[in-house]
Amino acid sequence: MSIVTTITGPAIPLKGDDIDTDRIIPARFLKCVTFDGLGEHAFEDDRAQLNGDHPFDQTQYQNAKILVVNRNFGCGSSREHAPQAIARWGIQAIIGESFAEIFFGNCVAMGIPCVVADGETVERLQGAIATNPQAELQLDLANQTIFCGDITAAVMMADGPRQMLVGGTWDACGQLVAQAEAVKATAAQLPYVGWSKIVA
Amino acid sequence: MSKGTLFDKVWAAHTVGTLASGQTQLFIGLHLIHEVTSPQAFAMLRERQLSVLFPDRTIATVDHIVPTDNQARPFVDDLAEEMIQALEQNCKNNNIRFYNIGSGRQGIVHVIAPEQGLTQPGMTIACGDSHTSTHGAFGAIAFGIGTSQVRDVLASQTLALAKLKVRKVEVNGTLRPGVYAKDVVLHIIRTLGVKGGVGFAYEFAGTTFEQMNMEERMTVCNMSIEGGARCGYVNPDQTTYDYIQGREFAPSGDDWDKAVAWWERLRSDADAEYDDVVVFDAAEIEPTVTWGITPGQGIGVTEQVPVAESLPEGDRAIAQEAYHYMDLQPGTAIKGTPVDVCFIGSCTNGRISDLREAAKVAEGQQVATGIKAFVVPGSEKVKQEAEAEGLDKIFEAAGFEWRQAGCSMCLAMNPDKLQGRQISASSSNRNFKGRQGSASGRTLLMSPAMVAAAAIAGHVTDVRDLLKS
Incomplete structure (x- = not known):
């Protein structure tokens, strides 16, 4: 599994608070049994x-790798289709003032860091990117720092999920499965596990 | 750091170990799946050649895509048919119990698990759906997960998680007539904000919740996520036990007594420590309606759409966006806002007691001319119960359509959708832009009784006026 420590590339600003998952990927695109093709519908x-004026349509941002957003980004439903659509469009990291919790967890499980910066930093970054869309933004996850032109600022990601990305253990599945015996032991201690079986 | 709360106790009992990242590996006692967020998870298992570790702790139903009128197979919508077939096949291949249409047990996943007695105090419950918080009404720790995490639960019956903080949200006193559980939770979200709960589990405590029945508690816990809290719960009590006892998957015989004793021990201690406490007075809560594009943009039905200057600075930009999208003017009364469609249903308010309250309002009245009004029971069982009580006849006589069970126009993945700029009065949980199936459609959230009242009046009205007459 790949280690996620530094992400460098052009960025795309998307302004607005409370951008929910229905807006990121409307429910009609959830009628699918794979995530293929979701990127074009982000x-x-x-x-x-916005008739062409949305940043995701503007030519200057078409090769962006890092998305810069405001508060409570990804609120609403648990649909992983939302970060999947953003990732398949080309985004590899997100910087924002704050993130909704399930969206954040989904991103970690996909190896996409969501880091938090203060409102002033986000505004400066969004402004700098708009002025110079080809500017390279660099996210140093290990040191929780962002660089963009003459801007250097602290960003934050909770230690647990950050360690999973930096250490390359963000895909938890293998680690969880490896503990099957301990899982069974925990289950055996829970009173309700014996009460009712729901086998088909 | 919280201490001695139900959340702390349930978390500790389900902890398998600590992962290298410092996160907890948490055992999931009940895993619920449906057709929208599970097919990719099963595909990931196949890719990795993994099997389902505890098939007897996962249960499936179909809810999001099901048509509520013509349910004949194959579905008219090919994509919906493909999704239900994928779920049928995945359940069959993995020995997972599936409550399909016509089983008498199909319905919205958050309606059927409690009604089958699957949801019990002290459990950890996960589902690829953010409204899994509903099950917290029973004193379970229940939360929504994404598809990669559905894969993790199928493969290991566990998740990698960081522990949440606990906020006690206390509401005391008796609700005034015409004020329902939905109004309580809309009021809480309006006050604490849609991001106020991020990082927290909400413990709903106080005499108001103690007086509520289980379905009312489910309505409140259901919308924890709209307040930003991934899970919300109520400590179990006699009301909880009375609801569970005798249901199919409830413990019985000696197990019942052991269960109640265990559940009692799980309740938050009298001296439990919380990361935060907020207190509300039930008497201050009015029938509440949302006017904007987030569930936090709610007001009492007698209030006016707020002017931006009266709001905290951080809420003004989204308010401007909402005035424009909703085409509502700041400073005008919400009462009297014309509606086009009235929807009663969803995992928030599609249970029998919700339908009873709405039927009380609808009985002997007529839906206003030009309004499309429909009732979607939350499950096949709710539908049967409602029909046994004659509620379907009351609704139909008043001009409401009576439908089959499913999620329906809450998120409009089935054929029930708003058209163009239509505006709905809806008993569901989200008023996001485009939520109900039209990219420019508009939603006003309110209680089922308020939706019924809006259907009859043809516009937003105060249900208390109808209840008086």
């Missing part, structure tokens, strides 16, 4: 309403 309805 923010579909918001983009249609």
Whole structure:
């Protein structure tokens, strides 16, 4: 599994608080049994309403790797289709003022860091990117620092999930499965596990 | 750091160990799956050649995509048919119990698990759906997860998680007539904000919740996530035990007594420590309606759409966006706002007691001309119960359509959708832009009784006026 320590590339600003997962990927695109093809539908309805003026449609941002957002990004449903759509569009890391919890967890499970910066830093970054869309932004996850032109600022990600990314253990599945015996022992201690079986 | 709360005790009992990252490996006692967020998880298992570790702790149903009128197979919508077939096949291949349409037990996943007695105090419950917080009504720690985590639960019956902080949200006193559980939770979200709960589990405590029945508690816990809290719970009590006893998966015989003793021990201690405490007075809560595009943009039905200057600075930009999208003017009364569609249902308010309250309002009345009004029971069982009580006849006589069980127009993944700029009065949980199936459709959230009242009036109205007459 890959280690996620430094992500460098052009960025894309997306302004607004409380951008929910229905806006990131409208529910009609959830009618699928794979995540393939979700990238092209990221923010579909918001983009249609802005008629080409949505950052995800603007030519200067088409090779962006890092998304810069405001508060409570990804609130709403648990649909992993939302970060999957953003990732398949090309985003590898997100910087924001704050993130909704399930969205954040989904991103970690996909190897995508969501780091938090204060409102002033986010505003400066969004402004700097808009002025110079080809500027390289560098996220140093190990040192929790962001660099963009003459901006150097602290960013924050909780230790547990950050360690999973930096240490390359963000795909928890293998580690969890390896503990099967301990899992069974824990289950055996829980009174309710014996009460009712729900086998098909 | 919280101490001695139900959350702390349940977390400790389910901890398998600590991962290298410092996160907890947490055992999941009940895993619920549905057709939307599980097919990719099963595909990941196949890719990795993993099997389901505890097939007897996962249960499946189909809810999001099911049509509520014509349910004949194959579904008219090919994509919906493909999704239900994938779920049928995955359950069959992995020996997972599946409550399919026509089984008498199908319905919205957060309605059927409690009604089958699957949801019990002290459990950890996960589902690829953010409204899993509903099950916290029973004193379970229940939360929504994404598809990669559905894979993890299928493969290991555990998740890698960081422990949440615990906020006690205390509401005391008796609700005034015409004020329901939905109003309580909309009021809490309006006050604490849609991001106020991020990082917290909400413990709903106080005499107001103690007086609520289980379905009312489910309505409140259901919308914890709209307040930013991934899970919310109520400590179990006699009301909880009375609801569970006798249901199919409830413990019985000697196990019942052991269960109640265990559940009692799990209740938050009298001297439990919380990371935060907030207190509300039930008497201050009015029938509440959302006017904007986040569930936190709610007001009492007698209030006006707030002017931006009256709001905290951080809420003004989203308020401006909401005025524009909703086409509502700041400073105008919400009462009297015309509606086009009235929807009663969802995992928030699609249970029998919700339908009874709405039927009380609808009985002997007529849906206003030009309004489309429909009732979608939360499960096949709710539908049967409602029909046995004659609620379907009351609704139909008043001009409501009576449908089959499913998620329906809460998120409009089935054929029930708003058209164009239509505006709905909805008993569901989200008023996000485009949520109900039209990219420009608009949603006003309110209690089922308020939706019924809006259907009859043709506009937002105060249900208390109808209840008086």
